[in-house]
Amino acid sequence: MHPKTIFGGAVAFAATIAATMASAQTIGFSQVGSEGDWRPAFSANMQESAKEFGIDLKFANAQGKQEEQLRAVRAFIAQGVDAIIVAPVVVTGWDQVLREAKEAEIPVFLVDRDVDVEDKTLYVTRISADFNLEGKLAGAWLATESKGTCKIVELQGTTGSAPAIERKKGFEAVISQFPAMEIVATQSGDFTTEGGKKVMEAFIKSTNNLDGICASFAHNDNMQLGAIQAMKEAGLKPGTDVQMVSVDYVPAIKDALAAGEANASVELRSAVGGFIYPIILDYLKSPTELDKWIVIPSDLHTAN
Amino acid sequence: MMAEQTEPRPVAMRPRMKLHRAVWPLLALAAILIVSGIVSPGFYNIRIVEGRLFGNLIDIVYRATPTALVALGMAVVIGTKGIDLSVGSTIAITGAVIAWRIQMGDPHLVVLMMALGAATLCGIWNGFLVAGLGIQPIIATLILMVSGRGIGLLINLLYGGTNPSFESALLQGLSTGHLMSIPTRLFLAAAIFLALWLIIRRTALGLFIESVGGNAAAANLAGVNARLITFVAYVLCALCAGWAGVIMTADTHTSDPVSVAMYIELDAILAVVIGGGSLAGGRIHLGMTVIGALVIQALTTSILISGLPPEYNLVVKAVVVLFVLLLQSDNARRAITSPFRGRAR
């Protein structure tokens, strides 16, 4: 990915649009923090594409603290912004501040994570990717490739984490439709390359060199990359002997796809500003009831 | 304290009645392997695939190598009555340096030296805080533990950091390669073990470390430079972690500072304790520490092979480790066996 070149052009373009627009919308965005590599990319994209849409974005980093986030939202209300975007740190404790926003007639949009409030009218909608859908996409692709017959080994994410639970559920929902598709071994690789490699090594031993195994489904690319190394070291040909499907679409898996060592990866998009902002701007122009969850579509990328 | 004449007798009897301390961890290791053999058929199979030995038993030794190396360094630090929580961060920094310098196109042998140099710097930092400033080891090493992975991320950012993967014939040869069908990392680890053993046991360093850990004030009055010895222990520990970092980073072909070697400090401390080391310091058991690392890895591999749902992994591991530690403790064994003994008499 070369965000700089893409956005460099976009900024110049956006500047001209912004100049032509009568009045720019002001939107406050309270972000969780800057953990991992996906979230900083997400923040950067939200800020860059705000310029593209001529939005005056007030960005607040909550450093992983809800009280920081509550303070930011109240500040946005005081400033009288046109809309507020919240990526919640936690699901609970939002009723009060959202009611304050509603009283100030400022619409609130959730991105990424969900909140748990009794009155669902306190926010307009949640716009985010669907982990469950990602699992379904991977399962559907595999069902098509294998024509509904496949023994699968699964590399789970960190036990108990939301993406691990949902991706597993979605994947299983699809393959359960096919009697000849079956997960024969599943273990947690903790979302890491190291973990994926260790788990695949164990699978190779426990399944007699992946005898009869037709696919490996990993909850993220890093684990799949580890699995690919383990298989190569055991003399197996990942991508050929075994179908390799995973989630994230990180740069390293693109190389693996190109080399034919991976077969498919579902993209978890970080560049979602272009999807989120039009929804908000449309709503501000003509407020209508929206679905409580708008799913950002996930794309499945294959080798060719 | 006064009865000098009566003392020698019971003392002379004791050593003969006491089993060698290596018995208990070895017994635990054997028990884990036997149970695994029953649970997972074919557990002991070893064959040659792609010119290398291949099988669960090989995997255990292979995967235990980085933990064992870290644990060896930890054993030295624990010998001084200290602890090093930052070994995982040291590994992360080592890995980041490797990926960075290879991306920059340095010769790979130079990269290896730089990576080990970075690890040594980590050790110098810890040693300075503990021996130089006199900060409690758990606090002093916590600093690098917390910040080290962030430093690794910053190093990744030096070259964009979006795709920190690399290929290196030299490093991967050391880590995942094989020589006469045997994984090269075993030779490497054996060489490091031997070097460390020579430094600890063939020089007086081991005696000095143990005296500092046992009673720093007494060691000082006996002429031991307790500060310097403590400092050296932390550097040795970081260097061991650095080698583990080389093996782990080359193994995954990537620098992943956020999650590489997560919680390895706990496994390393556990390996030392299973090997009979006491956190109160004063004794270094290098060989036993390796056995401790093997016990932990045998357990991990057995759980992976067994097909147990991942939700149970940690619970099973905790239960077995608790059992091993009880087996290892004289007091616990006495408490368990004494009611029976009482009845027998």
Next chain:
Amino acid sequence: MPAEPAAVPRIAMRAIRKAFPGVLALDGVDLALRPGEVHALLGENGAGKSTLIKILTGAVRRDSGEMWLDGQPIDPGSTGEAQAAGISTVFQEVNLIPTMSVTKNMALERAAGRFGMISWRKAREQARAKLARLGVDIDIERPLGSFSVAVQQLVAIARALEDNTRVLVLDEPTASLDAKETTALFSIMRELKARGIAVVFITHFLEQVYEVGDRITVLRNGRLVGTAAASDVSRPDLVSMMIGRELGEVERAFSEKDAMAAGPVRLSARGLGRKRVLEPFDLILRQGEVVGLAGLLGSGRTETAKMLFGAISADAGELTVMGTPTRNAAPRQSLRAGIAFCPEDRKAEGLVAELSVRENIMLSIQSKQGWLKRIPRRRQDELAREMIAALGIATPDAEKPVGQLSGGNQQKVVLARALASNPSVLLLDEPTRGIDVGAHAEIIKLIRKLCKDGLALLVASSELDELVAATDRVAVLRDRAKIGEISGEQITRDNIVRMIAGDDGRAD
């Protein structure tokens, strides 16, 4: 001793005996406290003072003997029981929590004893009332640590004092107070006395004993030496009671030592000292000569030995070893220069308990050689064998952890370590502390032998017998300063005691 008045004593302890594993801490000790007196309890380290106090206050149970409080037999099983009976203690290490407020500190003991709620309002009132009794007026909400040590001491006393307190034990209360604070404390002690409380005052400052004490009881090696009115005991008598037998009883045990000619100077200190630790002193140690360091507890004996060894660094003066001026910056440099040191406290500073006898013996000679040149194992075994034989260390083998040996043998291992480093100057701090009589004599003999073999020896000791028996010259210390030297025929109990006591020895 004057005749006891007919009145019932506040506390009477008779024939108290207490043994700990391997040590007879108290052997038939009597103590009588009168109502309204300050009773000083004196003795060197290990004399049995603290054990006696612990029995009185219920912290330790006696093995045998009897105890009465105002004529009633008592047997307190805990400090709480003793306190309920009216016996309170303020221990040497003030067991207060500096980060907590004065109120909380004063309520702590009562709160810890029972479950349930604490009324802080009530606790504050009680704290104020208790402090007022001692005339202390401070902000009780401030953390205790923000007050001076003297005030903390007063808070501890106030806490210990209940309405029913009949006996108050003060364990070294003046140890960290300055002169003014001490005077203030004494006036409080006198007030308590006036209220009929029997105050037990443990200290090693003799002037203070005379200043505030009415009667004195001296213990030595777990036995009662005697009880007397302060006005009836002269200072030299008191010193003699504490550290020696009666004056002039023992003559010098080794007459042949006088004949020995002292050799060349091995070590010489000139104006060596350190602020607030030790006044600058001069000292010369010669080959084939044993020099003693005499003085009471806290007079600077240990500090002198440690300073010569570099374990305490000097900020003044110069030190010459074997004719070479040295900056004795650290023990390891002193060892290289040929000085060896055996510390007083074996457990804390002498031995590494987990290491074997062999390893402990090796430690100094090895550190002298540096870590790279490890002494071959065969040479180590040889050396350990030699030392075990030479010093008669009773151990089944050299590989036994030294922590498992008896006290006397541990002491010999410390000595063996020092000797193994092949020193020309040997500094011994309390070489016979805590070991039995047989080993005691052996070690004295050993010291003489080492001296004959050409070592220069320094022996710091609290036992006059030992100094009289073993030394050729004695340097006497008082209040962290060297006050003089005596040698040859002058070394008698009498002379040493007189020097320690200062002046001509009249109690004031």
